[in-house]
C-alpha cells in the first residue's frame with residue numbers, strides 16, 4: 001500500500017521529498033563511465049586543437065595538391081611538419097571508424113577507442129551504426145578502412161580520401177576525427193543512462209518493524225539501516 005502524500009518516515013521523520021533532497025545532495029560516486037567520459041572529452045579537445053592548426057600551418061602552394069599524393073610522400077613534403085600527425089589520425093581515427101562500421105553492420109564485436117562493444121550489445125551497436133552512416137551521408141563519402149579496397153563494397157560514393165585536395169582532405173580528416181570522439185561520447189552517454197537506472201530509488205513505504213504490531217511508514221534509507229542491525 002502506498003502511503004498518502006506528505007507522510008513522514010516513522011524513524012527519521014522526513015517526507016519523501018526531504019529524503020530525496022538529502023540523498024540528492026550527497027556527492028555522487030565517480031564511476032568508470034564518468035572516468036571514460038572525461039578521458040574521451042580530453043582527447044577530443046586535444047585532437048580539435050591539432051586539427052585546427054593543420055589548416056593554418058599548411059603552405060598555400062600545397063593546398064590544391066592531391067591529399068593522398070602529399071600524405072604518401074612525406075619525405076618530399078617534409079616542409080609540412082605535421083604530416084605524421086595526419087597519417088596517424090587517418091589510421092587511428094578514420095580507418096578505425098571504417099572498420100568499426102563494417103563490423104557493427106555485420107553484428108560482430110568491435111572496439112572503438114578503449115570501448116569494447118560485444119556482438120550482442122544492440123543498444124551500443126545501433127548507436128554506432130546510426131552515427132557513422134549519418135557521417136557518411138553528410139560527407140558523401142564511404143569511410144576508408146584499414147585494409148585498402150575493403151570499402152569498395154559500399155559502391156556509389158567515393159571512398160576515403162580519393163579525389164580530395166590536401167585542404168579538403170585535412171578538413172574531412174578533422175570532421176571524421178571529431179566524429180570518432182563524438183561516437184564514443186554517445187556510447188558513454190547511453191552507458192550513463194543505464195547506470196542511473198540501476199541506482200537505488202528512494203521511497204517511503206509501509207513496513208512492519210520488529211516489536212511493533214502495526215506497519216509504519218518508513219523510508220528506504222531507514223529501512224536499509226534497520227535491516228542491517
Ligand SMILES: [Zn+2]
Nearest residue numbers: 009012219222
Ligand atoms: Zn527515514
